[in-house]
Amino acid sequence: GESVGLHLPTLSVQEGDNSIINCAYSNSASDYFIWYKQESGKGPQFIIDIRSNMDKRQGQRVTVLLNKTVKHLSLQIAATQPGDSAVYFCAERGDFNKFYFGSGTKLNVKP
Amino acid sequence: NAGVTQTPKFQVLKTGQSMTLQCAQDMNHNSMYWYRQDPGMGLRLIYYSASEGTTDKGEVPNGYNVSRLNKREFSLRLESAAPSQTSVYFCASSATGGRPQHFGDGTRLSIL
Numbered sequence: 001g002e003s004v005g006l007h008l009p010t011l012s013v014q015e016g017d018n019s020i021i022n023c024a025y026s027n028s029a030s031d032y033f034i035w036y037k038q039e040s041g042k043g044p045q046f047i048i049d050i051r052s053n054m055d056k057r058q059g060q061r062v063t064v065l066l067n068k069t070v071k072h073l074s075l076q077i078a079a080t081q082p083g084d085s086a087v088y089f090c091a092e093r094g095d096f097n098k099f100y101f102g103s104g105t106k107l108n109v110k111p
Numbered sequence: 112n113a114g115v116t117q118t119p120k121f122q123v124l125k126t127g128q129s130m131t132l133q134c135a136q137d138m139n140h141n142s143m144y145w146y147r148q149d150p151g152m153g154l155r156l157i158y159y160s161a162s163e164g165t166t167d168k169g170e171v172p173n174g175y176n177v178s179r180l181n182k183r184e185f186s187l188r189l190e191s192a193a194p195s196q197t198s199v200y201f202c203a204s205s206a207t208g209g210r211p212q213h214f215g216d217g218t219r220l221s222i223l
Contacts (some may be wrong), residue, residue: 043214103151
């Protein structure tokens with residue numbers, strides 16, 4: 001889930017397990033959502049997106065679920081690999097194509 | 112493909128100095144953005160430019176100015192740097208109409 005402050009929530013999983021990262025968004029009028037992966041020293045990298053007229057979207061090893069009733073997004077990573085270790089952010093699109101980011105979740109994959 | 116290029120990658124300034132961070136994209140995107148990222152935090156929007164010739168404030172614009180020089184380039188200026196502006200700055204670009212943003216690798220700025 002989201003938190004504000006210096007300490008990112010951390011999810012630790014075993015290699016090969018599935019991971020679920022959660023995100024609460026703030027604006028019920030947001031129509032477009034993105035998940036990003038950020039590795040140390042790098043900029044955020046696009047993983048998957050979903051529009052508000054969808055509940056679920058699947059990519060390669062990743063699935064995003066959108067629950068508009070409770071303003072909640074989740075990212076599911078199947079068969080998590082060590083290369084998936086990173087910080088994951090959700091972002092929602094507001095007015096004028098501006099994006100607002102959550103504070104992130106650190107995924108730690110144990111070999 | 113270069114994507115989004117930011118310069119410099121690192122910079123140390125003294126309080127009160129000025130500096131311009133440069134950003135260029137080669138994807139012919141209309142929209143460009145500047146964010147700051149503080150330790151353990153998400154990205155906060157400083158300024159954005161929906162298209163060439165337009166700029167607008169984001170969540171945290173105070174102490175910054177921007178210039179959309181042309182479609183490719185979007186610069187961020189600190190006129191009088193303050194220690195509170197120590198952060199990692201990211202530039203991003205996107206096509207219009209709800210498309211993902213592409214980010215540069217950031218400028219790490221320290222103000223003493």
